[in-house]
Amino acid sequence: MKKSIMALLIVAIICIAGVALAAANPFDDVPENHWAYAAVNKLAKDGVIDGSGYRIFGGDRPMTRYEMALVVGKAISNAAKADAENKVLIDKLSNEFQTELENLGVRVKALEKKSEKLTVSGFLHLSEQVWRNSGVYEGSYFAAGKNPGYGSESPHADDGQWLALGVDLFTKYKVNDKWQLVIHDDLTRDAQSGSFAVNSSASDGLLSGQQRGCEIYALGTTGVTNVKVGKFDYVPVYGMFLWPDNKAVVGAQFSVGNPQALKATATYGYLRKSWSGTTVNPRILSGTTDNRYAALELTAAIAKDANIKAAYHMVRNDGNYTNSLSGATDVVKPYATDMRFWELGADKMLTPKLKLYGEIERSNADSENKAFIVGLTYGKADINTPGSFSITGRYVHWDVNSSVNHGTWMAGQAHGAKGPELASNFIIDKNIGIMTWINYMSPTDGTSGKIRTIKTELDFYF
Template sequence: MKKRTLVSMITGALVIGAASTTFAAANPFSDVPADSWAYDAVSKLAADGVVNGYPDGTYQGGQTMTRYEMAQMVAKAMTKTDIDKADKALVDKLAAEFSEELDNLGVRVTDLEKKSDNVKWGGRLRYYYRGIKDDTAANQDRTNDTQYELRLEPKAFIGNSGWTANARIRYYSNAGSANNGGSVNDQNNNGGSDKSDTVVDRIFVEGPLFGADAKLGKVPTYSDNTFGTGMIIDSSISGAEFNWNLGKDNTNYAKATIGRYDYNANANVGVSNYAYDGTGDYAAFEIGHKAKDKGLSALASYYSLQNITPANGSNSFSRFAKADADKTNFWVGGLGYKFDKNVQLFGLYAKSDMDEAANYNGDDQSKAYDVTLKYKGADVTKPGSYDIYATYRYLGQFATIAPTYDISARDTKGWQIGVDYAVASNVMAMVEYYKGKRLSADYNGNDADYNAIYGRLDFFF
């Protein structure tokens, strides 16, 4: 049976046309503008015979279709394997665009992906600039760091088991020269080695286990699924992570992580006199409730590092553990409130039992907190969407492990403002500014200003 005939029989089963005023009145999705890339994409697929949009066999290109109608066509088209590469790439892109509508139709995008291709590639190309002025540094001039980063993230479906094999390959290079840049381990620190670097920093399998979404291998781990701060850690461990979505609408969750963590002294922004390096057994447990559109959100979590082995025989890590134990504990609590789908206020507080350096004169370094007010939400699939936020952060260097922040450094406190903006579909821009103080120097009138600016552009594929 010819490709056009087979697909026409399937897609011809659509019983709802764009001209149906009854459906349009009840349809909860907005119309897709006739000049959007999605409309043009479906037009091309129709012209190629991949979809025939209406029961009478015609494609009414002069009318605006609803997102729901387009999602129906995409769902049908993604089950086809006898289409050329260009049309298949277009169908995959449409599936990403209409993933929410496909889910509402009861069609899981991952199930369709399995039918269309056993291996799926994704990734990101990033360019960023970071400038830091630190009065406590030997060179008090502003340092400037510009970098390129390419991430490739292959995903392979393991039969019909519901499991996938995943990896992340990262290439890093200084923007000033093709062969001169900080290594991946130096990415959040100023300076670096005189070479580019490539590393596979994640390699794991993911699937259903013990009623959870399980990840096994060298897995990504991120603290705070509720507010998305990553205040304690944003890194990888060699071990396992289990995430249970709870409740009818999955607004509650529990997450457990266990494994071996390799802590690198260059993992955080800025240079600290008390940086430490080594490996340790890592464990974490987190529970949270995330308000959907309005209401209260909450977080409670616990993290630990034990059996710490300092790098290169150094005792620089263990000097900050409790004197009578090789285990360090971190506790975190957080509360937030969504006033509506656009405005959210939240705060987190963290405390560790790490000792501070002898004769330490600065602020309390065994605590950290973050208070943030956020407006709107940028969505990389929706050009023109944006968010604006303002936050106050206090990040004791003994209260966090490897936070995700780009310019808010451990051993600092201060104000930060930021903007995210979706420039185009799959293109996101960000600008951040931080004005603060070095905790380890902000006493007895010492100069301790720490100011930073950060900008980046991400291209997702």
């Protein structure tokens, strides 16, 4: 529940209880022609406070002085994002409602602080994805004779299309001023079958099929160190080694420094063995034994509008992989039980809205061990700003032995993948956006085939 709504309930409780607040006739209405209404509406229009003026309290009635003071209090707490003109308005409103603010300050602040301990947010997504794959990628979900023991080349069983409805739910609980608990539940249902899985008879109808390893972790600070402990998503550098939304790490992460200057992040623990609903590279991760993981990442600002990033990863297991359909255990070649990965990348703002970035990566495998990416991103999609958008075009190259995951909506684990990608996000209304993702991939190992896919998603944020 938004803070403004909670604050309103608090004011209502105070009013009903008849609490005597120290002011002359404190529940007098603010006259309809009072300058404060115009000031509050301007602050709302400029995004300093939520709502649309006094009508956020329901109906066309005038606001009481205490209701107005409550809105002014919100504006004061958001003063950091106000421009010079709005800061003058906030100061003027603060003087006008000084008595009410003083009386409400202790009571409302204490109650609001308690209500803010638990927050819930997320987004509902309706998506459609279409494949037109060929060659080694065609119908290659453990395709006989094509990828024995290696796993899938496509996120779903067959070429075609997949309509799905899902929700990402984030629940956060504030333990104290330094620590919070976070639970992220990601659940997607197949619109064709109604199951919780992809179009595969082996997992159809199972909750685990697409409830993709949700996050649960504690996040806080100890001294100057930021700490994350539990199961969480991690995207080092620009996402070549671990893809966003994998929720892959089970362990602990420690960060020190400032990304606007120099920041170091150390991660230790395990990478998931079970990746239901998401393609994964069995040449690197074992499905039968623990995948021990350690990483060090550095981010340095070399200029106000430019950064460099580097990361080093270690993954260790016994080299065994179990085919999830046949149950057979294979030793997947050519990697050893101890794999190392190096990443180096940089980004530069060419204009205030246009960013150029790139990355190279290499593993210690004997062959098919390189990856690189180069791309441009324009704009920024802000869910609070209808009409805002971002668009990214990039060229990627993933060798077979270079990465844990080549992408949630693509694959190429047995033959690698290279080619162009295009992604965009357009905010059509406040808290509503349309995301589109397209790629056109070829193998990196010299075999013949194409991954051609497009995904469009309608998102409702809450």
